[in-house]
Amino acid sequence: MPILEVKNLSFIYGVGTTFQKTAVDNINLSFEKGEFIGIIGHTGSGKSTFIKQLNGLLRPSSGEVLLNGENIWRNSKKIRDVRFKVGMVFQYPEYQLFADTVYKDIAFGPENMGLNSEEINKKVLAAVDFVGLSHEILEKSPFEISGGEKRRTAIAGVIAMDPEVLILDEPTAGLDPRGRELLLSQIKTYHSKRKNTVILVSHNMEDIAKTADKVVVLANGKAEMFDITREVFKNSESLERVGLKVPQITEIMEKLKNKGYDINPGILTVTEAENEILRILGEWGKC
Amino acid sequence: MLTDITLGQFFPGESLIHKLDARIKILLTFVYMLITFICSNYFSLTITLCSVLFVIFLSKIPIKMYLKSMKMILFIILFTAIINFFSGNGEPIFQWGIFKITVDGINNSIFVSLRLTIIVLTSSILTFVTSPTDMADAIEHLMKPLSAFKINVHDIAMMMTIALRFVPTLLEEADKTMSAQKARGSDLESKNITKKAKALIPIFVPLFVSAFRRAYDLATAMECRCYKGGEGRTRMKILKIVPLDVFAVLFTLAIGIMVIISNTFYWRW
Ligand SMILES: Nc1ncnc2c1ncn2[C@@H]1O[C@H](COP(=O)(O)OP(=O)(O)O)[C@@H](O)[C@H]1O
Numbered sequence: 001m002p003i004l005e006v007k008n009l010s011f012i013y014g015v016g017t018t019f020q021k022t023a024v025d026n027i028n029l030s031f032e033k034g035e036f037i038g039i040i041g042h043t044g045s046g047k048s049t050f051i052k053q054l055n056g057l058l059r060p061s062s063g064e065v066l067l068n069g070e071n072i073w074r075n076s077k078k079i080r081d082v083r084f085k086v087g088m089v090f091q092y093p094e095y096q097l098f099a100d101t102v103y104k105d106i107a108f109g110p111e112n113m114g115l116n117s118e119e120i121n122k123k124v125l126a127a128v129d130f131v132g133l134s135h136e137i138l139e140k141s142p143f144e145i146s147g148g149e150k151r152r153t154a155i156a157g158v159i160a161m162d163p164e165v166l167i168l169d170e171p172t173a174g175l176d177p178r179g180r181e182l183l184l185s186q187i188k189t190y191h192s193k194r195k196n197t198v199i200l201v202s203h204n205m206e207d208i209a210k211t212a213d214k215v216v217v218l219a220n221g222k223a224e225m226f227d228i229t230r231e232v233f234k235n236s237e238s239l240e241r242v243g244l245k246v247p248q249i250t251e252i253m254e255k256l257k258n259k260g261y262d263i264n265p266g267i268l269t270v271t272e273a274e275n276e277i278l279r280i281l282g283e284w285g286k287c
Numbered sequence: 288m289l290t291d292i293t294l295g296q297f298f299p300g301e302s303l304i305h306k307l308d309a310r311i312k313i314l315l316t317f318v319y320m321l322i323t324f325i326c327s328n329y330f331s332l333t334i335t336l337c338s339v340l341f342v343i344f345l346s347k348i349p350i351k352m353y354l355k356s357m358k359m360i361l362f363i364i365l366f367t368a369i370i371n372f373f374s375g376n377g378e379p380i381f382q383w384g385i386f387k388i389t390v391d392g393i394n395n396s397i398f399v400s401l402r403l404t405i406i407v408l409t410s411s412i413l414t415f416v417t418s419p420t421d422m423a424d425a426i427e428h429l430m431k432p433l434s435a436f437k438i439n440v441h442d443i444a445m446m447m448t449i450a451l452r453f454v455p456t457l458l459e460e461a462d463k464t465m466s467a468q469k470a471r472g473s474d475l476e477s478k479n480i481t482k483k484a485k486a487l488i489p490i491f492v493p494l495f496v497s498a499f500r501r502a503y504d505l506a507t508a509m510e511c512r513c514y515k516g517g518e519g520r521t522r523m524k525i526l527k528i529v530p531l532d533v534f535a536v537l538f539t540l541a542i543g544i545m546v547i548i549s550n551t552f553y554w555r556w
């Protein structure tokens with residue numbers, strides 16, 4: 001049974017007003033436990049609206065969201081439990097920090113779950129380690145630490161709830177290249193250690209190519225594609241049609257292939273490209 | 288959602304009413320309210336109501352939006368209507384204890400609710416069709432005479448523009464923060480009052496922090512562009528009275544005169 005499944009999901013903003021807008025249009029998808037899912041799409045394609053329905057922050061206009069096979073809105077009093085199971089890190093999450101110490105801010109989620117202080121302490125420290133924050137920072141105010149540390153604190157605040165599904169909405173937006181690299185590898189580590197489902201929303205193709213097992217392509221509120229990452233990035237033409245591009249390295253390798261080199265399609269990372277080029281050079285060396 | 292509030296909202300558009308000069312719109316709104324108050328019988332009130340409905344029709348904004356803004360003060364209208372209903376003078380048609388219903392009371396309550404409805408509708412039209420910046424500009428113009436009393440009209444108008452400009456931004460931000468804290472299990476839907484009050488802290492703190500941050504950024508940006516108050520400042524959009532505005536004034540005057548005539552010549556309940 002898939003851990004998370006959506007059936008005929010649609011969401012309309014401002015029903016009956018001049019601003020009426022179908023942001024999510026009849027989406028059917030299912031995600032298995034332990035998968036690393038990437039969601040890509042142009043700005044305004046409905047990525048944020050789609051994921052906000054997965055943890056019940058928005059109630060679908062029609063269709064349903066099934067968590068472990070059960071409609072999350074079947075008992076709307078239980079919607080808080082759904083939010084603990086499906087953790088959500090918003091875009092620019094550092095602006096939601098509020099407590100007087102970093103520790104207390106990270107502990108906010110677990111406290112709301114009603115855990116005792118020993119369990120809370122364990123979860124907070126584990127989350128802090130995943131995002132690579134130093135323990136000295138825990139007693140500081142979240143308003144006096146650096147931007148990158150704020151971002152990590154906010155992400156730790158969600159990881160500390162130990163959700164079954166972790167959703168991140170453009171977590172690397174606005175970070176410098178090194179910070180971005182580091183955060184991605186930490187998310188990847190979190191995924192492989194906890195064996196949880198992770199859903200990463202991004203419009204950076206390189207990020208998705210490096211991390212995701214499967215990719216959903218959203219365009220105009222519709223799910224245009226849903227397949228394993230390599231297959232999705234083989235379709236550079238269909239991606240361009242919806243305003244997206246394949247990763248730069250994929251594009252370069254595709255161009256080389258079109259020039260007549262015997263290259264496998266769907267190269268996703270620089271390392272893969274390196275190996276492929278070495279392989280071809282090696283074959284040349286032989287003759 | 289917070290952003291669902293329609294009272295005081297602006298709906299961009301191209302209708303005749305949108306195109307009117309903002310100063311004229313503000314003045315005519317006051318004239319309309321005045322007209323509503325001098326109406327003394329159903330006939331003159333009907334004339335006023337019909338003309339307001341006509342303006343609503345011209346504004347090309349769905350009637351639904353107007354009904355939505357009515358909904359917010361429905362309670363006040365009902366309350367005044369009920370008070371009036373039971374406090375009329377004259378022969379009671381029905382009496383039960385201290386409660387008595389008279390023809391006078393029934394008339395009064397219908398009359399008062401209609402008046403309030405017209406006033407809400409006219410002020411809704413004004414805010415629906417006038418952009419906040421135009422509104423502040425127009426108010427600055429209209430308050431010009433006050434500068435004779437050493438009141439800095441420009442500063443007041445600038446503060447109003449900034450405030451109006453940031454209402455939607457802060458509402459959106461509050462909405463976002465609420466979502467983020469709800470995602471961490473914040474108990475905003477709780478029926479328990481203390482729990483609910485406690486759940487507000489994680490929303491208010493980030494909201495204030497961000498409001499201060501924005502204020503600071505805006506102040507810096509204004510200083511970078513050498514803003515130093517209203518003196519010698521020219522405008523990009525110069526307000527200008529065009530034939531359409533004259534037409535609107537004459538239309539309103541005509542309604543006013545019709546109301547005065549029907550006040551004096553027709554049956555007064
Ligand atoms: N609160 C809202 N009210 C009305 N329309 C909205 C709101 N939020 C988003 N939209 C619209 O819905 C569409 C999808 O937005 P969003 O889900 O934020 O896209 P993305 O996250 O992919 O950039 C956009 O056209 C946007 O303008």
Ligand SMILES: [Mg+2]
Pocket residue numbers: 047048091169
């Ligand atoms: Mg988004």
